[in-house]
Amino acid sequence: MHYYGTSSANEKGHLTIGEVDTIELARQYGTPLYVYDVALIRERARGFKQTFERLGVTAQVAYASKAFSSIAMIQLIEEEGLSLDVVSGGELYTAIKAGFPAKRIHFHGNNKSAEEITMALDYGIGCFVVDNFHEMNLLQSLCERKQVKASILIRVTPGIEAHTHDYILTGQEDSKFGFDLHNGQAQEALNHALNNQSLHLMGLHCHIGSQIFETTGFIKAAEKMIQKLAEWHEEYQFTSEVLNLGGGFGIRYTKEDTPIAPSNYVEDIIGEVKRMMGEKGLNMPEIWIEPGRSLVGDAGTTLYTIGSTKEVPDIRTYLAVDGGMSDNIRPALYDARYEAVIANKPEAKRENTVSIAGKCCESGDMLIWDLPIAQASPGDILAVFCTGAYGYAMANNYNRIARPAVVFVENGNASLVIKRETNEDLLRLDVPLHKTV
Numbered sequence: 001m002h003y004y005g006t007s008s009a010n011e012k013g014h015l016t017i018g019e020v021d022t023i024e025l026a027r028q029y030g031t032p033l034y035v036y037d038v039a040l041i042r043e044r045a046r047g048f049k050q051t052f053e054r055l056g057v058t059a060q061v062a063y064a065s066k067a068f069s070s071i072a073m074i075q076l077i078e079e080e081g082l083s084l085d086v087v088s089g090g091e092l093y094t095a096i097k098a099g100f101p102a103k104r105i106h107f108h109g110n111n112k113s114a115e116e117i118t119m120a121l122d123y124g125i126g127c128f129v130v131d132n133f134h135e136m137n138l139l140q141s142l143c144e145r146k147q148v149k150a151s152i153l154i155r156v157t158p159g160i161e162a163h164t165h166d167y168i169l170t171g172q173e174d175s176k177f178g179f180d181l182h183n184g185q186a187q188e189a190l191n192h193a194l195n196n197q198s199l200h201l202m203g204l205h206c207h208i209g210s211q212i213f214e215t216t217g218f219i220k221a222a223e224k225m226i227q228k229l230a231e232w233h234e235e236y237q238f239t240s241e242v243l244n245l246g247g248g249f250g251i252r253y254t255k256e257d258t259p260i261a262p263s264n265y266v267e268d269i270i271g272e273v274k275r276m277m278g279e280k281g282l283n284m285p286e287i288w289i290e291p292g293r294s295l296v297g298d299a300g301t302t303l304y305t306i307g308s309t310k311e312v313p314d315i316r317t318y319l320a321v322d323g324g325m326s327d328n329i330r331p332a333l334y335d336a337r338y339e340a341v342i343a344n345k346p347e348a349k350r351e352n353t354v355s356i357a358g359k360c361c362e363s364g365d366m367l368i369w370d371l372p373i374a375q376a377s378p379g380d381i382l383a384v385f386c387t388g389a390y391g392y393a394m395a396n397n398y399n400r401i402a403r404p405a406v407v408f409v410e411n412g413n414a415s416l417v418i419k420r421e422t423n424e425d426l427l428r429l430d431v432p433l434h435k436t437v
């Protein structure tokens with residue numbers, strides 16, 4: 001049994017997180033329920049920050065809030081002194097409502113609308129990560145109209161094939177994101193930005209993908225960007241104030257996953273960046289990174305109540321829970337793997353093998369195939385680990401299933417940070433037939 005963060009078993013033999021009994025949580029808040037181990041999020045945040053401090057490198061660690069965004073989550077990130085990456089008007093609005101300092105917000109996205117850009121300019125955010133020429137022109141004209149100047153990074157695709165699922169690859173040449181670094185697009189973007197009074201070009205950004213275990217891809221991407229920076233320094237006297245290396249650091253979901261510690265990712269990559277910048281005779285820029293999954297992924301656990309069972313003789317046993325692809329679409333979307341235990345007896349011998357089915361009307365709604373598990377009965381609580389990133393964030397109302405609640409636990413206390421949706425909530429945007437609005 002692999003216990004993450006502050007997880008443990010108490011004297012009743014129940015799984016605890018943040019010194020709170022998960023069975024009590026299930027009873028009090030209902031299931032499905034996302035439970036976040038706040039101490040583990042703090043530990044991860046501090047780990048990233050302190051590594052940069054130890055290396056003597058000026059840095060911004062921007063939490064990629066797409067992994068999990070809520071008012072409380074953003075406030076926690078602010079408490080830990082990180083910056084924030086947002087990718088939509090909704091994430092930006094959440095951040096502002098959470099009281100997050102606009103100057104430490106970086107705005108991403110491959111198709112930001114005029115409304116979103118206007119909103120970001122009005123809030124006075126710190127940086128736009130410009131993805132394409134359409135956005136560059138739009139941003140420029142909106143800045144001119146408002147008589148303001150925007151700080152920008154240019155997002156480049158360095159042509160790196162990281163080893164991860166195809167759907168979460170982003171740095172390869174054939175990608176919808178960013179300016180190609182090698183076919184002249186990035187240079188054209190640089191020229192455009194440098195010749196524009198409304199834009200202040202701070203540097204380059206790249207993000208090669210997600211759930212990556214090796215540092216080689218990050219280092220190769222950095223090498224390609226540094227090579228370009230050296231060429232542009234010579235040709236345009238352009239000095240990059242910032243080099244943003246994106247996020248993508250992998251985490252352990254199952255025993256097959258072998259990530260390195262977050263601090264080691266940073267040490268390895270930054271060591272090489274320093275060396276390469278020195279080799280090219282360039283000043284070390286401020287380094288920005290954007291971890292999402294590695295800050296919150298293993299801090300999240302989903303609690304479900306076990307319901308029906310179906311035996312397919314000589315083939316398998318299906319055990320159904322009261323959630324599924326509506327609260328965790330990752331197995332269906334990426335063939336993602338998870339581990340789980342029965343939370344009321346995490347230490348019990350796992351002598352059975354079952355497959356955990358969701359309750360959606362979809363054969364593909366399977367959370368875990370062939371899970372070794374203790375004897376389970378209806379009413380037992382199943383805890384699925386590592387659902388903290390892209391779990392709630394990608395939750396949906398398929399089959400009109402209401403989205404679960406989210407609680408934060410820390411030092412023996414639990415607090416509700418997102419309420420459970422109700423059936424009434426599901427109707428709040430509906431307009432009855434023949435009624436005009």
Ligand SMILES: Cc1ncc(COP(=O)(O)O)c(C=O)c1O
Binds near residue numbers: 246291
């Ligand atoms: C631009 C960018 N930055 C950061 C992230 C966060 O990635 P992860 O959650 O893998 O750290 C993503 C998502 O892959 C991204 O697209």
Ligand SMILES: N[C@@H](CCCC[NH3+])C(=O)O
Binds near residue numbers: 168330389
């Ligand atoms: N949502 C994806 C990762 C995409 C990250 C955003 N660029 C996942 O669950 O793994």
